[in-house]
Amino acid sequence: MHDFTLAFLGGLLLGVAVVGYLYVNGRIAGVSGLVGQVVNKQTRFKTPAIWFLAGLIITPFIYGLFIQSEIKLNASPLMMIVAGLLVGFGTRLGSGCTSGHGICGISRLSGRSIVATLCFMGTGFITVYMIRHVTGAF
DSSP: OOHHHHHHHHHHHHHHHHHHHHHHHSSOOOHHHHHHHHHSTTTTTTOTHHHHHHHHHHHHHHHHHHSOOOOOOOSOHHHHHHHHHHHHHHHHHTTSOIIIIIIIIHHTTOHHHHHHHHHHHHHHHHHHHIIIIISOOO
């Protein structure tokens, strides 16, 4: 399959999952909020979020059984952990994550989500430019 086809199917599946979660549970499918529900003692066993998150974790492994992937990571495990912690901090600071703001918020025309998405996408663009073209690290 072509990369465009796979990207289109991935986006389609994301849209269906987000709309399905909203329809069935009446809640936005922002991953940081779902993780927050799962780790919270009061909502840990009362939330369907665990099943949604389990699907997010298991699906790439199922995909890998059928499609040969050529993805290579250029970062050490320590760098990946630090990056994950920084993303987690940023999602709490920004009151939501890329899925909550970028997919769910923009689709609802939320001004706050549009601004948040512009901020984190712009920061990502600047970071990649700086690392690749200014420092020459990759």
